[in-house]
Amino acid sequence: MQHCDNPNLQSLDAALQVMLANIHPLKDQEVITVLDADQRVLSEDVLCPMDVPPATNSAMDGFALRYADTTDTRTFEHVGQSLAGHPYNTPLLPGQCVTITTGALLPEGADTVVMVENASLSGTTLRCTEAIQPGQHVRPQGDDLQKGQRILAKGRRLNPADLAMLASLGLATVSVYRKPRVTVLATGDELVAPGSPLAPGQIYESNRSALIPLLNRAGVDVIDGGIIGDDATALRNALQSAMSDSDVVISCGGVSVGQADLVKEMVRELGELYVWKLAIKPGKPFAFGKLGNAWFCGLPGNPVSSYVTFEQLVLPVLNTLAGQSQWPPLNWTARLVTPINRRAGRQEFVRARLHNDEQGNLCATPLPKQGSGIMHSIANANCYIVIDADVTHVEAGSQVNIQPFSR
Ligand SMILES: Nc1nc2c(c(=O)[nH]1)N[C@H]1C(S)=C(S)[C@@H](COP(=O)(O)OP(=O)(O)OC[C@H]3O[C@@H](n4cnc5c(N)ncnc54)[C@H](O)[C@@H]3O)O[C@H]1N2
Numbered sequence: 519m520q521h522c523d524n525p526n527l528q529s530l531d532a533a534l535q536v537m538l539a540n541i542h543p544l545k546d547q548e549v550i551t552v553l554d555a556d557q558r559v560l561s562e563d564v565l566c567p568m569d570v571p572p573a574t575n576s577a578m579d580g581f582a583l584r585y586a587d588t589t590d591t592r593t594f595e596h597v598g599q600s601l602a603g604h605p606y607n608t609p610l611l612p613g614q615c616v617t618i619t620t621g622a623l624l625p626e627g628a629d630t631v632v633m634v635e636n637a638s639l640s641g642t643t644l645r646c647t648e649a650i651q652p653g654q655h656v657r658p659q660g661d662d663l664q665k666g667q668r669i670l671a672k673g674r675r676l677n678p679a680d681l682a683m684l685a686s687l688g689l690a691t692v693s694v695y696r697k698p699r700v701t702v703l704a705t706g707d708e709l710v711a712p713g714s715p716l717a718p719g720q721i722y723e724s725n726r727s728a729l730i731p732l733l734n735r736a737g738v739d740v741i742d743g744g745i746i747g748d749d750a751t752a753l754r755n756a757l758q759s760a761m762s763d764s765d766v767v768i769s770c771g772g773v774s775v776g777q778a779d780l781v782k783e784m785v786r787e788l789g790e791l792y793v794w795k796l797a798i799k800p801g802k803p804f805a806f807g808k809l810g811n812a813w814f815c816g817l818p819g820n821p822v823s824s825y826v827t828f829e830q831l832v833l834p835v836l837n838t839l840a841g842q843s844q845w846p847p848l849n850w851t852a853r854l855v856t857p858i859n860r861r862a863g864r865q866e867f868v869r870a871r872l873h874n875d876e877q878g879n880l881c882a883t884p885l886p887k888q889g890s891g892i893m894h895s896i897a898n899a900n901c902y903i904v905i906d907a908d909v910t911h912v913e914a915g916s917q918v919n920i921q922p923f924s925r
């Protein structure tokens with residue numbers, strides 16, 4: 519577990535442990551067509567309905583024969599052809615061969631294929647010019663997959679290659695978990711939707727413009743809760759409406775300690791708050807709790823903080839709820855290009871560019887501006903450098919832990 523210098527703040531790992539311990543996959547399942555199943559999570563194992571390949575076939579264009587009939591002269595009697603979709607239906611007699619194309623079925627008795635480049639056909643006599651190995655260039659029935667074998671496990675988030683594999687097995691539908699329904703709303707009197715003019719003190723609301731696409735990519739059904747002012751009644755109404763209709767309610771803004779930061783108190787009034795204030799930078803005031811049957815994630819309002827906490831904390835919640843099996847994270851390291859000096863106390867997600875140096879080594883260069891409101895630090899980054907809470911200095915040239923962006 520992450521060591522934390524600041525006793526008032528919980529580490530990211532500790533918070534995730536508390537959060538995920540109580541979250542279970544949604545119970546509802548549905549059967550959908552394979553073409554609609556990209557990004558959906560399997561609610562049942564998929565067993566292979568047939569052998570793949572379904573019959574023994576040729577891996578090359580050439581001639582199919584019986585290895586046992588090979589003589590010193592390597593000559594065979596040519597008696598016909600087996601083309602993909604048009605098999606040769608008569609069993610081979612001793613010494614016979616047929617022309618065969620890639621993917622075509624081997625005739626009964628044949629067990630070996632000679633490539634067309636390694637043979638010459640004159641009339642009905644085939645002469646093989648190279649030594650022949652038994653069983654060469656043959657794809658045996660069931661070589662890839664056997665009937666009954668588990669090919670995809672419950673909890674897998676399906677990708678396009680999975681869908682092609684399912685289709686190749688003749689499967690038209692799959693059983694998946696229902697998508698989580700997620701409401702996302704922004705809070706703050708100063709926020710104005712893009713497209714309208716700004717009055718003094720106002721700013722454009724931008725967090726939902728990242729969070730909604732991030733939610734779409736996470737494969738959930740998104741409900742846009744809009745912008746809610748810093749008003750207790752409006753916030754209560756918005757949260758009550760969201761909690762009655764969603765599996766997860768996400769707010770951004772209003773979770774810190776300012777006098778207009780009403781969100782935590784409202785969550786305590788309407789439900790329970792389990793987590794607040796983490797030893798992470800950015801994202802310290804992240805909050806997590808429950809509103810009726812809905813989970814609640816309160817993201818800090820600073821744009822970079824809301825983005826980082828979504829990726830580090832909300833995504834694991836959504837994936838768990840969606841029934842997705844968690845893979846052990848891959849450990850990546852890169853060579854730090856410019857030194858990092860910082861104050862200890864919070865695990866930090868430094869926005870950085872990952873690139874290769876002239877020797878091909880993986881290197882990470884922190885972007886120059888790391889403020890929580892500087893969105894171009896996220897937009898121009900392609901990884902986080904992850905610095906442990908107690909570290910104050912990292913020298914250039916040292917290996918640092920990184921998380922590459924999936925986008
Ligand atoms: N006395 C303290 N003040 C603050 C602390 C602290 O520990 N003690 N923590 C700071 C940290 S760290 C963060 S992060 C912020 C987060 O505060 P809130 O979650 O309450 O966020 P707001 O105050 O509502 O907004 C912060 C900032 O972000 C802008 N904002 C908010 N929502 C949006 C949006 N949807 N789109 C664009 N920009 C948004 C807002 O205008 C503010 O500028 O608190 C620190 N303060």
Ligand code: MOO
Pocket residue numbers: 798799800801802803818820822823890
């Ligand atoms: O946690 Mo705040 O996100 O450091 O700016």
